[in-house]
Structures are given as structure tokens and as C-alpha cells.
Amino acid sequence: MAYLSTLTRLTAPALASLGLAFTLTTLPGCGSRSATDSEKATMAADTVQQPAPLDSTQLKRLAMRRDSLMADSIAKVSGVLPGAILPGHRIVAFYGNIRSKGMGILGREPKDQMFRKLKKVLGEWQAADPSRPVQGAIHNVTITAQGTAGKDGKWRLMNSKATIEEVINWGKENNYIVFLDVQPGHSTLQVELPKLEEYLKDPIVHLGIDPEFSLATMPGVRPNQKIGTLDAKDINFTINFLARIVSENKLPPKVLTVHRFTRKMVSNYKNIKLDPRVQVVMHMDGHGDPTLKKDSYQHYIVNEPVQYTGFKLFYEYDARPKPHHIMTPEEVIALKPSPLYVQYQ
Template identity: 80%
Template structure:
């Protein structure tokens, strides 16, 4: 795991760009005029008798503004903030759910067997491109779309605290960073992300979001019946959410992966607003034979660039039918741009 150098507290003309300034400044103040009128208090007398009220919202906004300006100035000077993983490393991740054999290599095999395989994959990637160190990662689907609606009708289920803590321990035991992945079902990122905040406050835990299983705009559709979608406004919300966590907890930048293998999975990509505290990976998530995967990468990742790029390899699906095969690191590195996030499912 790279050494994380703590940031001096980040902070906003940039907040205006993040859309946070408007939210904070429209919060109602304490002791508004209507409160005084309702209580019958003589406002002038009461004000002279009490100490001046400290506008904590204004102070917090100003602190975050200074932090954002500092973050922007560092990013402009060096290209990244202290502790940033990208572009100085290539992230190699095993994906799945440690409680499921069907979701990916993470969970399909016994733990130690899986990590032995992972060690071999890391060596292959380091040998294929010695110019950039590999950063091992686990990518655990933590909020998972479901085949039944559940009590609240949202078609998703979150891992238990025990499961999340176990996968955190797996990652740290093997010097991996960890991605917690969200499949919102018929819920929204605005509702689901706060459930993960206690974990995202930790410097080695990052986030993935999956438009395929985001169906809030498709009432009555069961996950897997239709490919879902996220708009730039949803991704901007997520970026702003992570940026706040980075600032408030003095963390190195977070990595955000956004899965994609069709055009409609991410709409209005040109409206995505980047922030130096969040490194955005648009991740080609489709399976199939190599030519199809290369075409998907070109059409939905290369031609609609956001920031960094990713590429997924499927142990079970990419090699079907014969003579198709799982692309090698050398083949993947022939893509333009070379992906900095590689995921095995």
C-alpha cells in the first residue's frame, strides 16, 4: 500500500463548483425574526443582553473554502494531491463479495487459495509494465441489488457490519486498498452512501458505484431485467460527498470507480465536475471476446473521457466460447489510454 501523507485540511471558490456553497448558505439561521416575533421577545433588548451569536455554518464554509483553494493550488502545481494513488500506481483488484461464490473471484475460492492466485496476477502485471508499481485492491460489492424488493421495496441489501469488517481485515492483512461497491437498486446514491461514511472516513477505503443496477428512474423493473443508469448529477453528488469526507478527515484523495459498458449507463458525461480530492475512474465493465471488449472500451471510455480509465477481465465469461480467452496484461496495455485500474471478476 502506498504511504499516505496526510493533507493539511482541505477546503471553495471551488465549493461553488462543487455545489456545496449554495447548500450551506441556504440553511436557516438560529433565532430568525419569526422566532422572536412568535415568542413576543423585544429583539433589541434581547440582543443587547446576550453575547454575539457565532455563525458556525459561515465559519465552516470559510474553512472549507480555504481547504479547496489549497487543494486546487497543490493539484495545479504537482498534478495531484499528497497521497494520491493515481496516476503513480496501477490498481489491480479482485472483485466480488466474500459471502458469495457467484459474484466474482473475491468469494468464489477459499481465502488463501484466492490470495495465492492474486499474488500471481500482481506479478504478471508488474512484469508487463515495470515502469509503474502495482497497487493491490479488493473490490467488495457491499450494497447489492436483489431479485426481490425487500420490506422497503428498494431491491437492494447491504452487507452486515461483520462482513464489512471482515473484508477490511482481509485487505489490510494483504496490504490491499479496499473498494466498497454500491448497486443502488431502486434506491439512490443520496440515500445509500451515508450508510458507508464510517468506513469511507478511513484512508485505505475507496468507493465504486454501479449504474447497471441503478433503477430508480425505472419503476417496476427488477434488477437484471434492464440495464440501469446514472446521470452526471449523480456522479457529481458522489464526488462532492467524497471530497467532503476527505476534507473533514484530512485524508489523501479517494478513488471512485464508475462501471460502464453502454452509452446510456452514464448520461451527460461532459457535465461531470472533477475535484482534486477525488480520482474518478471510468471502468469498462463488459465481458466477451477480446475484440468486443476493445470496441466497448473505445466507444464508452476512450471517446467519452472523464479522468482515469479502468478495464475488467472475467474469469468465467471472457473465455467462453472457445477459442476466446482472457486478455493478458500485455494485450490490455495495448489499449489507448492504458488503463490504470484493472479488475478481475
């Protein structure tokens, strides 16, 4: 994401005094600096289908897969639509912005080098869990929270059409799916998402939304001064928006990732209304000591279930300070439930 959140960072002495038997309340979020001025310049913009019924054999097979919260109950109630990626696959994504070296692995390294690394990582995940096919992905922050308000005072900037199309082409060149991520700043999802509709009509394009940088309910707050929030009504708007695109364009279900590392980032989660045309991933987005990450996953993802679960790994922040380390595929797979979306920043 665009900024390093220090609001929830615990001091080393405090952590040491707590030892390992503590309960985490918050975990630091995405750890990227904002885009430079040159990067900002480059990034700037110039009827419901009924799901097919599942036979008893399919239902039993799905019921045995409890790797993701509620996957079996969703199947029993509504069926999993043809072409759905989850729960049959695990998505492994590289995150960032292709026009910024500071927002994640996606833009930090040259294109060919980055894709070689992603291919290697995908192989490691497939080896760690041969029973579940791995789906590669690139996750590009397409509407990015900014450190300045901009002409309209909304504190966000959208990639140009050329950049968005380039990201999608990168995915097609490598047989990967693509996520377009939205940090709305002082705008709203209701205003920003329609700008991406033409791209979301492509069957390989999916969506991410970031409550950390959703500040419309916090007048006067600059991104990174406080952690933002989205309510169930905002997530339901997004689900309905994607479901309509799926139906109107006869597409397979879309995957929606919702980043989260504090309780207040998502309010009224029990009111989120699922739709088989949209597969919702609640994504644990904090960085730091693996013990903290696991605790955050338990508190904010497992204990407040929606549908599927995700987990984020940071190349730059998870391994600092030593002896901390970037969790291995085997360690992440061992979480209960086992995340079906994994993201590297």
C-alpha cells in the same frame, strides 16, 4: 455484479456474419448470478483544502504520462494531492462479495487460495510494466441489487457491519486497498452512500458505483430486466460526498470507480465536475470476445472521457466460447490510453 445481463448479448451467427470490421453498440455486463438465499441471509445488515502546487519539473513529468485521459490537464489546473494513488500506480483488483461464491473471484475461492492467486496476478502485471508500481486491491459488492424487492421495496441488500469490517481487515492484512461497491437497485446513491461513511473514513477504503443496477428512474423494473443509469448529477453528488470525507478527516484522495458498458448507463458525462480530492475511474465493465471489449472501451470510455480509465476481465466469461481468451496484462496495457485500474471478476 449480482446478475448476468443478457440484454445486449449478440448471437454467434450474427457475430460471425459481422466479422471483425464491425462497430459495437453494447457489450454484455457483469456476469454473476444473484446470491442464494443462504448467502443473502449472511449478507444482510444487522472548508476545502487547497491542493499543493506542483513545480515545473513535476508538471513536465506528469504531462508525459498520457496513459490516462486528462491526467496531465488535471495536474496542471489543480495539482495532484499528496497520497494520490493515480496516476503514479496501476490498481489491480479482485472483485466479488466475500459472502457469495457466485459474484466473482473475491468470494468464489477460499480466502488463502484467493489471495495467493491475487499475489501471482499482481506479479504478472508488475512484470508486464515495471515502470509503474502495482497497487493490489479487493473490490467487494457491499450494497447488492436483489431479485426480490425486500420489505422497503428497494431491491437491494447491504452487507452486515461485521462483513464490511472483515473485508477491510482482509485488505489491511495484505497491504491492499479496499473498494466498497454500491448497486442501489430502486434506492439512490443519495440514500445509500451515507450508510458507508464510517468505513470511508479509513484511508485504505475507496468506492465503486454501478449504474447497471441503478433503477430509481425505472419504476416497476426488476434488476436485470433493463440496464440502469446514473446521471452526471449523481456522480457529482458522489464526488462531493467523498471530497467532504477527505477534507474533514485529512485523508489522501479517494478513488471512485464508475462501471460502464453502454452509452445510456452514464448520461451527461460532460457535466461531471472533477475534484482533486477524488480520482474518478470510468471502468469498462463488459465481458466477451477481446475484440468486443476493446471496441466497447473505445466507444464508451475513450470517446467520452472523464479522468482515468479502467478495464474489467472475467475469469468465467471472457474465455468462452473458444478461441476467445482472457486478455493478458500486456494486451490491456497496450490499450490507448492504458487503463490504470484493472479488475478481475
